[in-house]
Amino acid sequence: MKIASFNINGIKARLPRLLEWLAEERPTVACLQEIKTQDEGFPAAEFEALGYRAIWHGQKSFNGVAILADGALPVEIQRGLPGDPADEQSRYLEAEVRGVRIACIYLPNGNPLPGPKFDYKLAWMERLRARMAAIRAEEVPAVVLGDYNVIPRDCDVWSPPAMAADALMQPESRDAYARLLNDGWTDALATHNPQGGVWTYWDYQAGAWQRDHGFRIDHALLSPECADRLVACGVDKAHRGRDKASDHAPVWVELRG
């Protein structure tokens, strides 16, 4: 089964590209981030026409996440990241699909720093760690995937100095990410590409795509029950080069069984 993540940067503007990607790549599960629409604006019928059923957690203008599954309705487990009742941003949706726990995340960017946005990012990462520990304790096959907004290693960015001041690669951001791995989660793309050089994001500005100035911030973290089943993973890079593309490319993992 193929489980994918795609930060689509607006589901209204991206719908033709998104439907095209689903039809061509046919992921079993697709986690979407930055749908940027309220719940009532979600194009569920367009996905059903392709054989996908979905659950979604929308928000006006910003954020918003969704989980699509081929031929099955995802069984919702958790809507919104626990740990802060005052947090109303739509960045977390968790479900079960075909016996696998799927958590779709859109981790806060954190810029500018220092400031409240960076504080919110770090607090959100601590809450995520707690939720992932709870999932681990259930000992179920689980994949926590999405836009983590963290560049884990220097080999995950085209130019470390160019991004050094960015919230994506601050030591605090990296340490919080490393704690997730220390807790027993496996970064699928990093495991299969220890040398780095694999990007999932290219800025719209300054010809970043044409110059291959990218970095890796979209990740799939596997529980031990899933890490044993990992047979392949990758980035659908070609989709980033198409007309009216998102600034992110889809990432995916293929699990045995």
Place this chain on the structure above:
DNA sequence: ATGACTGCCTCTGGCAGA
């Protein structure tokens, strides 16, 4: 180089993104 581009919901310019 206070740059660059894109999407959203319109206070069609300001904000957010990364």
